[in-house]
Amino acid sequence: MSKAEVYAQVLEQATALFDGQRNWVHITNPLFYSNFSNAAALLWHAYHSLPAPSSAVNWSGFYFTDPSNPRQLILGPFQGQVACQAIAFGRGVCGAAAETKVTQLVEDVDKFPGHIACDGASKSEVVVPIVKDGKTVAIIDVDCAELNGFNDEDQVALEELARLLAESCDF
Amino acid sequence: MSKAEVYAQVLEQATALFDGQRNWVHITNPLFYSNFSNAAALLWHAYHSLPAPSSAVNWSGFYFTDPSNPRQLILGPFQGQVACQAIAFGRGVCGAAAETKVTQLVEDVDKFPGHIACDGASKSEVVVPIVKDGKTVAIIDVDCAELNGFNDEDQVALEELARLLAESCDF
Numbered sequence: 001m002s003k004a005e006v007y008a009q010v011l012e013q014a015t016a017l018f019d020g021q022r023n024w025v026h027i028t029n030p031l032f033y034s035n036f037s038n039a040a041a042l043l044w045h046a047y048h049s050l051p052a053p054s055s056a057v058n059w060s061g062f063y064f065t066d067p068s069n070p071r072q073l074i075l076g077p078f079q080g081q082v083a084c085q086a087i088a089f090g091r092g093v094c095g096a097a098a099e100t101k102v103t104q105l106v107e108d109v110d111k112f113p114g115h116i117a118c119d120g121a122s123k124s125e126v127v128v129p130i131v132k133d134g135k136t137v138a139i140i141d142v143d144c145a146e147l148n149g150f151n152d153e154d155q156v157a158l159e160e161l162a163r164l165l166a167e168s169c170d171f
Numbered sequence: 172m173s174k175a176e177v178y179a180q181v182l183e184q185a186t187a188l189f190d191g192q193r194n195w196v197h198i199t200n201p202l203f204y205s206n207f208s209n210a211a212a213l214l215w216h217a218y219h220s221l222p223a224p225s226s227a228v229n230w231s232g233f234y235f236t237d238p239s240n241p242r243q244l245i246l247g248p249f250q251g252q253v254a255c256q257a258i259a260f261g262r263g264v265c266g267a268a269a270e271t272k273v274t275q276l277v278e279d280v281d282k283f284p285g286h287i288a289c290d291g292a293s294k295s296e297v298v299v300p301i302v303k304d305g306k307t308v309a310i311i312d313v314d315c316a317e318l319n320g321f322n323d324e325d326q327v328a329l330e331e332l333a334r335l336l337a338e339s340c341d342f
């Protein structure tokens with residue numbers, strides 16, 4: 001399958017996964033997290049069904065804005081190596097996306113000011129903010145062990161996933 | 172490294188990971204989940220550093236007892252394929268461990284009555300209940316794509332991890 005087909009499948013599966021679960025609020029119901037646990041798995045296996053560089057994705061998952069500190073991201077469900085549990089808004093690639101509400105498509109993470117190297121194997125990264133009512137409520141974070149792991153096609157599809165997540169989950 | 176060494180490392184890393192985080196309650200603070208997201212990653216990479224059958228582990232993660240329904244397990248963080256979001260106590264291998272509070276070491280899942288096949292590739296499974304104040308608060312679930320993927324050594328180490336999780340996290 002092509003990248004476009006794989007992403008279309010991810011969006012279709014994610015839509016089905018979240019159907020009827022929009023009223024589950026994460027503060028009171030862990031099923032909110034189940035959605036994201038499965039979404040991280042969908043992304044991981046989608047990348048690994050594609051040729052390089054997508055197959056070299058080594059981390060896919062989510063950070064949530066901390067309800068008790070709106071300037072901090074908190075590690076959510078993911079697939080990949082153990083990761084930082086808290087990231088301040090503005091810090092590294094994830095913090096930049098959260099702060100600016102703009103997707104960060106980074107060809108070479110070592111050239112990104114303040115990059116946080118949770119896993120030294122990561123060479124490139126894409127981080128898409130999930131924005132609701134003008135606020136960053138979460139981010140989608142995907143790392144790749146190759147340089148230039150992501151392009152416009154990844155950005156467009158992940159931004160669509162971010163919109164789906166913003167619409168289908170009550171943050 | 173041997174299985175014993177790898178498990179010792181997992182326990183040491185998990186202890187460090189959870190240090191000082193015991194008062195984070197999952198209902199009000201998502202950092203509770205961060206612990207389990209990273210613990211699922213620790214387990215996954217531990218198995219994949221070992222020879223077969225451990226290297227054939229195809230799912231490692233957690234289910235939590237649903238605070239709003241104490242007879243239901245809810246999908247938590249994991250590594251592996253997309254999984255069932257809710258499992259009733261008593262249903263399948265996970266439900267049996269939750270119901271009986273006894274580890275289920277299953278050499279061949281197809282012979283286990285009522286086995287839930289989230290991933291057809293899974294051939295064997297070990298499920299360890301995390302018990303606090305006499306109640307199952309969560310389970311550790313690990314699947315393997317080979318028959319007889321787990322033995323007493325896995326059971327002993329995972330039961331130690333379950334005790335650590337019960338002690339270091341306020342469910």
